[in-house]
Amino acid sequence: MLPIYRIELPTPYMVGPVNAYLIASPPYTLVDPGPETDQAKEMLRQALEEHGVPLEKVERVLLTHFHSDHSGLARWVHVNSGARVYAHPYDLAKLVPGYDFLGQRLPLIKGSGIPPSLLAEILQDKDPLPAPWVPEEAAAGLADGDEIHFAGGTLRVLHLPGHATGHLCFYDPGGRTLLAGDFLLPHITPNPLLEPDPGHPARRAPSLRQYLQSLERVESLEVERVLPGHGQEMSGCRQFVVLGREHHRARLQAVLEALEGNGRLTAFELTLKLFPNLKGFEVLLGLSEVMAHLDYLEESGKVGVLEDGGVAKYFLAAAGPEGS
Numbered sequence: 068m069l070p071i072y073r074i075e076l077p078t079p080y081m082v083g084p085v086n087a088y089l090i091a092s093p094p095y096t097l098v099d100p101g102p103e104t105d106q107a108k109e110m111l112r113q114a115l116e117e118h119g120v121p122l123e124k125v126e127r128v129l130l131t132h133f134h135s136d137h138s139g140l141a142r143w144v145h146v147n148s149g150a151r152v153y154a155h156p157y158d159l160a161k162l163v164p165g166y167d168f169l170g171q172r173l174p175l176i177k178g179s180g181i182p183p184s185l186l187a188e189i190l191q192d193k194d195p196l197p198a199p200w201v202p203e204e205a206a207a208g209l210a211d212g213d214e215i216h217f218a219g220g221t222l223r224v225l226h227l228p229g230h231a232t233g234h235l236c237f238y239d240p241g242g243r244t245l246l247a248g249d250f251l252l253p254h255i256t257p258n259p260l261l262e263p264d265p266g267h268p269a270r271r272a273p274s275l276r277q278y279l280q281s282l283e284r285v286e287s288l289e290v291e292r293v294l295p296g297h298g299q300e301m302s303g304c305r306q307f308v309v310l311g312r313e314h315h316r317a318r319l320q321a322v323l324e325a326l327e328g329n330g331r332l333t334a335f336e337l338t339l340k341l342f343p344n345l346k347g348f349e350v351l352l353g354l355s356e357v358m359a360h361l362d363y364l365e366e367s368g369k370v371g372v373l374e375d376g377g378v379a380k381y382f383l384a385a386a387g388p389e390g391s
């Protein structure tokens with residue numbers, strides 16, 4: 068069983084603090100070093116010191132995914148310690164200088180019916196954290212099934228897309244422990260986020276289908292404790308898998324109900340029905356959530372979509388033979 072310590076660090080985001088984890092078995096490894104703020108740097112440096120592994124002694128950084136609250140300090144840790152930074156290649160490709168987060172995503176909501184004024188609001192809503200990036204010479208890729216060795220044990224790499232196309236979890240079979248990043252969280256269900264499909268960049272990744280498939284994979288693992296990217300350690304895993312599945316089932320149902328009796332609706336109109344009070348960047352998150360569910364429903368034949376003047380309009384697919 069690997070010695071793993073949770074280090075909670077503040078973020079400026081609504082989600083609240085994020086968890087970095089120190090694996091205090093050589094080679095000393097940090098999982099998700101946290102957001103790039105002066106406060107997080109200071110707190111991380113101090114916590115590492117307290118656990119007997121000064122920042123300069125960190126040898127590896129593992130990233131669950133590229134989001135700035137998790138990966139922001141990777142470069143700083145590398146610069147101070149020489150540690151290599153490991154992540155899935157899909158997410159390493161987003162951890163480069165000048166990566167255009169919105170530029171990559173806005174084409175995917177073309178046709179959603181979002182009014183230009185709201186689009187402008189999204190563009191003006193500045194991220195409070197700098198865009199994270201990792202120097203090319205420090206970056207190393209990890210693939211599903213890879214093993215990461217320590218003096219005291221091994222972590223197995225699981226590629227579990229859905230929240231991010233390159234999302235990784237790290238499983239310690241010796242301690243029956245899952246370092247889950249944003250794949251499983253104690254109080255909220257991670258948003259299946261809008262991203263280009265790495266295989267077909269002009270298309271949206273089928274994030275909800277991937278997330279539900281990822282849940283299935285994790286369900287078959289022996290996991291006694293989940294160490295999430297936000298919040299406290301979770302004991303057991305299956306009940307969270309079940310909750311995640313139920314959450315999305317209910318939301319799929321809510322989308323179908325919103326379409327019922329309403330003819331044809333755009334993804335934006337559906338977003339307003341489900342989440343009426345969003346502002347700025349949150350609109351993109353709401354739209355992302357709705358579009359992920361619409362894509363899933365369309366793929367499973369429950370909704371149809373028609374192109375109408377450059378806008379995609381969704382409707383309930385023909386009722387069954389009983390007309391129900």
Ligand SMILES: [Zn+2]
Nearest residue numbers: 132134230249
């Ligand atoms: Zn995330």
Ligand SMILES: [Zn+2]
Nearest residue numbers: 134136249296
């Ligand atoms: Zn997160």
